[in-house]
Amino acid sequence: MTQDYVCLLGTKGGPAVRPGSSLPTSNLLCLDGQTIVVDCALGVTKGLIDQGMQLRDLSLIFISHLHSEHYLELGPLLHTSWTSGLKTQVNVYGPAGLDAYWDGFLASMKADIDLRIEDEGRPDLRDLVTFHTIDAGHVMGQGDIAVSAIRTAHPPLVDCFAFSFKTARNHIVFSGDTAPIQALEDFARGADLLIHEAMLEAALPALLERVGNGSDRLMTHWLRSHSFAHDAARTAAKAGAKRLALSHLIPSDDPTFGPKDWQEACAGHYDGELIVGRDGLRIDL
Ligand SMILES: [Zn+2]
Numbered sequence: 001m002t003q004d005y006v007c008l009l010g011t012k013g014g015p016a017v018r019p020g021s022s023l024p025t026s027n028l029l030c031l032d033g034q035t036i037v038v039d040c041a042l043g044v045t046k047g048l049i050d051q052g053m054q055l056r057d058l059s060l061i062f063i064s065h066l067h068s069e070h071y072l073e074l075g076p077l078l079h080t081s082w083t084s085g086l087k088t089q090v091n092v093y094g095p096a097g098l099d100a101y102w103d104g105f106l107a108s109m110k111a112d113i114d115l116r117i118e119d120e121g122r123p124d125l126r127d128l129v130t131f132h133t134i135d136a137g138h139v140m141g142q143g144d145i146a147v148s149a150i151r152t153a154h155p156p157l158v159d160c161f162a163f164s165f166k167t168a169r170n171h172i173v174f175s176g177d178t179a180p181i182q183a184l185e186d187f188a189r190g191a192d193l194l195i196h197e198a199m200l201e202a203a204l205p206a207l208l209e210r211v212g213n214g215s216d217r218l219m220t221h222w223l224r225s226h227s228f229a230h231d232a233a234r235t236a237a238k239a240g241a242k243r244l245a246l247s248h249l250i251p252s253d254d255p256t257f258g259p260k261d262w263q264e265a266c267a268g269h270y271d272g273e274l275i276v277g278r279d280g281l282r283i284d285l
């Protein structure tokens with residue numbers, strides 16, 4: 001039996017990247033020999049091949065919501081998988097509107113796609129990818145894997161989802177982007193691993209100074225649509241999650257703050273194993 005694992009390919013919250021920056025949100029989940037991609041930010045393609053994945057084997061993708069730092073590289077990933085030999089179906093599950101992104105991507109690359117079909121004899125990329133609009137509840141089942149979703153609190157977006165992946169051996173939950181909500185505690189009940197977004201409260205004023213646009217709108221967005229590290233820790237504790245991995249870190253590129261600060265922010269709120277995410281971190285399940 002193959003080892004189940006999660007690899008945090010990109011762990012940065014927010015879309016901007018700067019020298020020395022980590023990359024936004026993408027994850028690789030390997031369950032029962034099945035590879036699953038959860039969110040497709042900038043860098044997802046490189047992240048997957050760095051983990052030794054053959055892109056032609058891509059088959060299953062989940063997108064939590066339509067903020068660019070969760071799906072900006074979905075089209076390029078699918079296209080590059082195609083030019084890397086993809087001949088089998090890829091199923092993409094995501095919020096309403098994601099199919100329009102795909103149609104737009106295909107339109108933008110039409111000259112290239114048509115050329116490669118004609119000139120290189122490739123199958124039509126348009127026939128290889130199927131989009132499924134998801135809702136809260138059961139999303140899909142495949143083999144031993146059951147996937148379900150709940151809506152999170154991530155205004156102004158309505159369709160933002162947390163995902164649960166359950167097999168006989170493992171229960172993995174991705175929080176998506178969210179303010180603290182009790183529904184997530186129930187959704188992640190007894191999970192083997194909860195991967196939760198997190199902001200470091202002590203670091204936000206300096207971050208606002210650095211990247212803010214002079215108004216308090218960015219801070220207002222953070223506070224109403226995201227969770228602090230200690231919120232994530234409390235959710236994990238209330239859910240009885242066995243392990244908690246912090247990802248979608250805000251900030252992720254301030255050298256003044258390191259893993260110890262994230263650990264300290266969670267101290268006293270959660271007794272399980274706490275993992276502070278970084279790009280490329282593989283967590284065995
Ligand atoms: Zn985000």
Ligand SMILES: [Zn+2]
Nearest residue numbers: 065067154177
């Ligand atoms: Zn978001």
